[in-house]
Amino acid sequence: MKLGLVVDLDTCVGCHGCATACKQWNTSGTIGPLSDKDPYGKDPNGAWLNRIRTYEVGDTPNSKTVHMPMSCMHCEDAACVTVCPTGASYKRSEDGIVLVDQDKCMGCNLCAWACPYGARELDPNEGTMKKCTLCVDRIYDEKLPEDERKPACVLTCPTKSRTFGDFDDPNSEVSKLVRERAGKQLMPELGYNPVNTYLPPRNKPVAVKYETTGIAGKVKGWVNKVIAR
Amino acid sequence: MHPAFSVLIFTVVSGAGYGLIFLTILGHLSGLAVLQNQSLLLSSGVLSLVMISGGLLSSTLHLANPKNAWRAFSRFKTSWLSREAVFAILFYPFALLYLIGVWMQGAEIAAVFSLAGWVAAVLAMITLFCTSMIYASLKTIRQWNSALTPVSYLALGLMSGGVLLLMLQIMVDDTASDVLKNVALALLCVGVTVKVIYFFWIGKPSGSSIKTATGFTQASVRLLDQGHSSNGFLNNEFGYTVSANKLLRIRFLAVAVAFFLPMLLVCLSGPFALVIATLAMLAGLLAERWLFFAEARHVVRMFHGDQSV
Ligand code: SF4
Ligand code: SF4
Ligand code: SF4
Numbered sequence: 001m002k003l004g005l006v007v008d009l010d011t012c013v014g015c016h017g018c019a020t021a022c023k024q025w026n027t028s029g030t031i032g033p034l035s036d037k038d039p040y041g042k043d044p045n046g047a048w049l050n051r052i053r054t055y056e057v058g059d060t061p062n063s064k065t066v067h068m069p070m071s072c073m074h075c076e077d078a079a080c081v082t083v084c085p086t087g088a089s090y091k092r093s094e095d096g097i098v099l100v101d102q103d104k105c106m107g108c109n110l111c112a113w114a115c116p117y118g119a120r121e122l123d124p125n126e127g128t129m130k131k132c133t134l135c136v137d138r139i140y141d142e143k144l145p146e147d148e149r150k151p152a153c154v155l156t157c158p159t160k161s162r163t164f165g166d167f168d169d170p171n172s173e174v175s176k177l178v179r180e181r182a183g184k185q186l187m188p189e190l191g192y193n194p195v196n197t198y199l200p201p202r203n204k205p206v207a208v209k210y211e212t213t214g215i216a217g218k219v220k221g222w223v224n225k226v227i228a229r
Numbered sequence: 230m231h232p233a234f235s236v237l238i239f240t241v242v243s244g245a246g247y248g249l250i251f252l253t254i255l256g257h258l259s260g261l262a263v264l265q266n267q268s269l270l271l272s273s274g275v276l277s278l279v280m281i282s283g284g285l286l287s288s289t290l291h292l293a294n295p296k297n298a299w300r301a302f303s304r305f306k307t308s309w310l311s312r313e314a315v316f317a318i319l320f321y322p323f324a325l326l327y328l329i330g331v332w333m334q335g336a337e338i339a340a341v342f343s344l345a346g347w348v349a350a351v352l353a354m355i356t357l358f359c360t361s362m363i364y365a366s367l368k369t370i371r372q373w374n375s376a377l378t379p380v381s382y383l384a385l386g387l388m389s390g391g392v393l394l395l396m397l398q399i400m401v402d403d404t405a406s407d408v409l410k411n412v413a414l415a416l417l418c419v420g421v422t423v424k425v426i427y428f429f430w431i432g433k434p435s436g437s438s439i440k441t442a443t444g445f446t447q448a449s450v451r452l453l454d455q456g457h458s459s460n461g462f463l464n465n466e467f468g469y470t471v472s473a474n475k476l477l478r479i480r481f482l483a484v485a486v487a488f489f490l491p492m493l494l495v496c497l498s499g500p501f502a503l504v505i506a507t508l509a510m511l512a513g514l515l516a517e518r519w520l521f522f523a524e525a526r527h528v529v530r531m532f533h534g535d536q537s538v
Contacts, residue, residue, distance in 0.1 A: 016456065043459050051461075053532055054454040057445045065453065068443060070532065079368065085311035086300035104300050107293025110310055112466065113230075116369045118529040121462040127293030184444040187528065189436055190368050198444055 001095040002168040003134055004074050004195030005154065006177050010202050012161040014054055014067030018153035022050040022071070022132070025152035030137045031102055035125035047121040049132040050153055057201075064201060069162070071153070072119035072132035073186070073194030074098050080111040080120060088129070096195060097134045105129050116190050139164070167195055230370065231469040232522035235290035240360060241389075241514045243284025244382060247353040248390020250277035250324060252412070254350040256394075257336065258343050263398060263406040265336040273397050274328040277390075285317060309366055313359035316352055323349035357386045364521075371538060372431045372525040381423045385514060388413075388420035392491055392510050396503040405498040413495050421488035424517065428480060431524060435537050442531040452534030467527040476524060479516055487513025 026049055027034040036046030050071040057064050074091075078098050081089045088104035089111050091097070100111075100120075105128040112120040112129065120131045135151035138144065148155065154162045165174035174197070177183060183197035253273045256264040264270065289295050302318070304311040323345045330342025338346075361382030364373040391413040399405050439450045460468070486509050494506035526538040 014456075019456075045459065045461055045465075047462065048457075052456045053452065054456065055443055055445075056451045056453050057443075058448040066443075066445070068532075079366075082307040083310065083363075083366070085302075085304050085308040085314060086297060087303045088297075088300070104297060105294060106297035106301060107295075108291075108301075108310065109293070109466065110308075110363070112462070113527070114367055114369060116528045118463045118467075118532055122293055122466075124462075186444055187437060187442050189441055190528070192368075200444065 001166050002076075002195055003095045003097060003139070003165070004167055004174070004197070005071070005134075005151070006163040006165070006174045006183060006197050006199060007069055008159075008161040008163075008177075008181075008199045009066050009068060010199060011159045012052075012067045012069060013159055014052055014065075015158060016052050017156050017158055018069055018162060019048060019050045019052055021152040021156035023048055025135065025138070026130075026133065029133065029135070031100065031130055031133055033123075033126070034130055035123050037124040045124055047123045047130040049119075049121075049130060051118070066201060068198070069153075070117055070119065070186075071196070072098060072115075072134070073117055073192070073196040074132075074134060076193035076195060077191060079114040079192065083110045083114045085110070097136055098131070099133055099136065100129045100131055102126070102128050116187050116192060117194065134164075167197075230522045230525040230527060231466050232519045233291045235287045237515055237518045237522070239284040239288035240382070241284075241511060241518050242287070243281045244357055244360070244386035245389035245393060245511065245514075246277040246280030246284065247357045248386035248388065249273055249280070249393045250390070251350045251353045252387065252390045252394050253277070254327065254346045256409075257331075258346055258350075261408060263402070263408060266401065267331060267335040269398055269401045270331045270336065271328065272401065273394060274324070274331065276393065276397065278324060278328075281317075281320075309359050309362040313356060313363060316356040316359055320349055320352040320356055323352060354383065357382055369528045370525045371435050371437075371528075373521075375430065377423070377427045377430060381420075381427055384416070384420050384423045385517070388416040389510055389514060391416040392495065392503075392507055395495065395498075396500075396507045399498065399500045399503050403500070405503075410495060410498060414492060417488055417492050417495070421484060424484065424488070437528055437531065438537045439531045439535065442528065452532075455533055463529055464533065467529050468533060469523060471523050476520065479520055479523075483513050483516035483520060485513070486510075487517050 023034055026032060034047045036044060038044050050069060052067055052069045055066045055068060057066050074096055078091055081091050081098060086104045086106050088101045090099060107122060107127040109122060120129050123130050138151060139149050141149060150164050154164045163174050163177060165172040167174055169175060177199060178197050181199040183199050185194050185197060257270055289298055292298055301311055301314045305315055327342055327346035327349050330338040358379055361379040365378035368374055395409045395413045398409050440446045443450050491506040491510040494502040528538055530538055
């Protein structure tokens with residue numbers, strides 16, 4: 001199995017729901033707590049496993065605002081694991097999930113240096129490395145109803161922009177999405193082979209600006225202007 | 230990259246210590262006349278062990294959870310940091326055995342002690358190499374991911390060892406040995422050459438850009454919002470930014486103080502001049518190591534809006 005997420009950049013509205021749900025679930029999950037330093041102060045700081053950044057792609061008027069949520073990509077060639085001196089970071093052979101054993105980590109930051117995607121953050125209070133667990137404590141929990149055995153971020157997303165599944169299975173929902181929508185890896189040139197894949201925005205026509213013609217059109221435009229005031 | 234002071238101290242001081250013990254043992258056991266002197270060998274051995282141990286202790290200061298530091302020996306197969314830790318510890322028994330030999334028998338030591346000396350000298354260089362590979366192996370930091378990183382760590386370690394050895398020799402013998410003086414000068418020349426090549430090399434353009442980072446390779450990409458109102462771990466660790474002007478000034482300062490000033494003082498070759506030369510060199514190397522971090526730009530910066538690294 002090769003478990004991971006597909007993120008749809010076409011439909012993500014940048015609501016930060018996934019990041020909040022992630023923090024809420026994981027702060028009391030297997031690697032919890034996810035602590036904050038000075039959370040209500042002037043300069044709050046804390047460990048998050050999922051961050052959403054917003055970009056402008058293209059130049060106006062042909063530009064688009066793209067929200068890009070990023071959590072651990074559970075890379076196939078994960079240098080964050082090989083650089084770790086303590087063996088705290090490991091990649092599970094059965095499903096490819098990359099995890100940090102909180103009891104072994106010495107907080108040297110080297111794995112965060114080795115990660116190109118900013119997926120690892122040092123917990124300011126615990127002094128250990130935190131990262132996305134792919135909600136390993138949800139997806140295998142047999143006490144949960146079957147349709148809830150998914151990561152917290154996937155369940156919470158109001159626009160269903162996040163899909164969880166097995167990339168090794170060619171008929172899984174994630175594999176189909178990647179095929180149909182030409183899914184992309186981020187920064188492929190570094191050779192980490194990230195599993196999480198991003199679906200680029202669909203091509204939609206640019207909003208057309210109608211030019212008014214004829215007397216009737218001009219009058220209409222003039223009336224519109226007056227009413228708008 | 231944010232330059233952690235404990236790591237700057239560690240790499241400069243223990244690098245100098247490894248260079249010093251390597252040159253001392255090499256010169257002694259290959260029969261260099263000026264190094265057949267028990268008090269010089271002992272003082273240099275003790276100084277290098279103090280520097281190495283002080284540096285290693287300082288390196289543990291940057292760990293956020295040092296109670297697990299003992300686990301760092303466990304991933305020798307894949308992790309350069311683990312290898313460094315293993316070789317650093319392995320070095321001690323051999324170095325101590327060699328120094329005990331010198332302490333008991335003077336410059337003429339028995340075969341077992343000289344064998345320990347050779348092993349210690351090799352381990353010193355291997356440890357220094359492993360330290361440099363921690364940085365050189367990171368594909369995420371273009372300015373480090375190069376053979377120039379291990380070359381400069383080895384060259385600068387040997388260079389600082391060479392100047393330290395000359396300083397100790399002058400203190401013990403009162404007059405400078407020509408051989409050690411030439412060695413120190415040659416190593417200073419090698420050091421400055423490697424570093425200047427490095428400064429030119431890191432100016433070359435990078436293959437990654439904000440476009441490959443975000444996957445939008447056919448359009449311009451600009452960051453609109455980082456998604457958080459105050460700096461987080463990634464900003465603090467990787468967002469460290471110094472103006473290009475200041476970096477350039479510190480480059481000139483570091484090169485002058487770490488290389489050219491010591492060269493001048495070594496040529497004067499009095500005990501006082503050599504003490505100043507050593508201190509200037511170590512201070513200059515601290516500035517050089519600070520630059521090594523401050524000029525290194527992690528690819529994650531592109532997700533935070535940098536167009537390239
Ligand atoms: S995204 Fe980063 S932390 Fe996650 S597996 Fe890849 S390199 Fe490791
Ligand atoms: S911070 Fe922890 S998990 Fe990361 S490399 Fe260091 S010991 Fe390993
Ligand atoms: S899979 Fe779980 S841990 Fe990972 S980003 Fe989503 S909610 Fe967070």
